[in-house]
Amino acid sequence: MNVNKANEGMNDSNIAHTSITPPSATGELLVILGHAPHGSSLLREGLDMALVAAAFGRRVSLLFMGQGCWALQPGQGEGALGQKGTQSTLEMLEMYDIDNIMVEAESLERLGLESSDLVLSVSVVDAASVQQAIASHTLVMNF
Amino acid sequence: MHLHTLNQSPAQSQVYRQALAAMADDDCLLLIEEAVQGALPHLIGPFEGLAGRLYVLEEDLVARGLLERCDDNARVVDVEGFVSLTEQADKVLSWY
Numbered sequence: 744m745n746v747n748k749a750n751e752g753m754n755d756s757n758i759a760h761t762s763i764t765p766p767s768a769t770g771e772l773l774v775i776l777g778h779a780p781h782g783s784s785l786l787r788e789g790l791d792m793a794l795v796a797a798a799f800g801r802r803v804s805l806l807f808m809g810q811g812c813w814a815l816q817p818g819q820g821e822g823a824l825g826q827k828g829t830q831s832t833l834e835m836l837e838m839y840d841i842d843n844i845m846v847e848a849e850s851l852e853r854l855g856l857e858s859s860d861l862v863l864s865v866s867v868v869d870a871a872s873v874q875q876a877i878a879s880h881t882l883v884m885n886f
Numbered sequence: 887m888h889l890h891t892l893n894q895s896p897a898q899s900q901v902y903r904q905a906l907a908a909m910a911d912d913d914c915l916l917l918i919e920e921a922v923q924g925a926l927p928h929l930i931g932p933f934e935g936l937a938g939r940l941y942v943l944e945e946d947l948v949a950r951g952l953l954e955r956c957d958d959n960a961r962v963v964d965v966e967g968f969v970s971l972t973e974q975a976d977k978v979l980s981w982y
Binding site: 775777809847849853870873877878883885 | 901904906908909979
């Protein structure tokens, strides 16, 4: 998947995406990602967990909060010592049918990130939707 | 009811903001490890809206010499209290 192409017309796809899979959609597993890429392995582990669950047929939703939002910054590469980044993993989410991807609005704003400038098409959600997502998923894992 | 645990001091980390955003009106917050600092009068500010739903772990306060300095609005529970909170909760979420 070409990320740059995916970003074109992002606003349109955002609207379509939201109408098909609202943030409140009930799912089996909600993975909350709250740690930045490269600083620790938590983001990678959370994404791996989401992919494995999806590979076993679970319905998986993702929620980026706080430092986890940096995962969505375009143009990431590997670390100075060649450590793999997480951007290639994000590109695989679509292949695993993980399409309910949420980002908390306040976190984005605090970090100076714009939803139109992220590597994925995401639903920007408020605190009430975060609470609803936690309530409506059978299992919630916080990374 | 969901139980949220927080282990980072509000004087050090902003992760408490995510815990608060994720908390519904009947959810409880338990401060553990360095987050017990959040039960001190000087640092309790972000948690003031949680009257009756803010807990702090006694063992972690005692270890840090902070038990006597704890704010009256934080409910002190020991590890057994922690366990019974998890028993009452439908889900437990850790913020770290």
